[in-house]
Amino acid sequence: MPLILFNKPFQVMCQFSPHESRKTLADYLDIPGIYPAGRLDADSEGLLLLTDDGKLQHRISHPLSKQPKTYIVQVDGIPDDHAIARLKGPLDLGDFVTQPCEVRHIEAPAWLWERDPPIRQRASLPTSWLALTIAEGKNRQVRRMTAAVGLPTLRLIRIAIGPFALSSHPLWPGEWREVSTSELA
Template sequence: MPLILFNKPFQVMSQFSAHAERETLSDYIDIPNVYPAGRLDADSEGLLLLTDDGKLQHEISHPRRKQPKTYLAQVEGSASLPALQQLRDPLDLGDFVTQGSQARLIQEPEWMWPRNPPIRERKNQPTSWIALTISEGKNRQVRRMTAAVGLPTLRLVRIAIGPFSLATHPVLPGEWREVDPAELEK
């Protein structure tokens, strides 16, 4: 029962089936019968876990299991303390209200790989980096949250799911490694 930690590059689809215009997981991972436990949209990068065990897949991805997911978001604008507090509190996104989250302003990570292609930059518009941890994972939730507080996301990188982190299990974009599923129990 392998558990694969994969660093999904920008614009790669979180699926194995062919896509007409984009690369998919099958372009990077040649292991039979593994499937992603959760998804990242094509515009997001970072940590994706894959397994061949349906029970383990459910444990990782189901919202009731509350595996925290940590994202680094480069946002347009200067993140203020009130905006960070709005992200920490339940936030009404129209079709649902988020649970509370952890949100803090961080410096641009020195270890972060460059994105290809680079994000668009405006000379008169600053950017900020926010570390955001949620235990939900609705469609485009982090992007919708930052936009709702006036900080549109320019780049989104998931760096951790539960105990698995790109900091403790470093892999570059497009690379993967096998990890011990027992780490979920810790």
């Protein structure tokens, strides 16, 4: 049973079936029978785990498994202490309240690849970076969280899921690697 770490590029659909206007996982992975354990929307980049084992897929992606997911987020604006405290939650997003999470202001990562196309730059509004670690993963949750505190997301990269991190398994966008499932134990 393979466990595949894949660095999903920007604007790639998190599916194997064809899409009318965008690349999909099938453009990068030719491994029969694997499926994503969780998803990233087309506007997000970074770590995605795939497997052919349904039980393992469930164990990784189900909210009750509490696999922490870490994201780095470039936002419009500079977060103050109040915004960071609100992000740490719980934060009411209208249709649900987030669980408490870890949030910290970070420097722009020196190791990060350029995005194609690049994010918009506005001279009148500075940008900054945050690192967020959440145990849930509702649809567009991190984007909704940053918007709720007045810091719209410009770029979102998932860098870790549970014990698997791009820092310990370096992959450029579009690259993948098979790893041992024993790290999940």
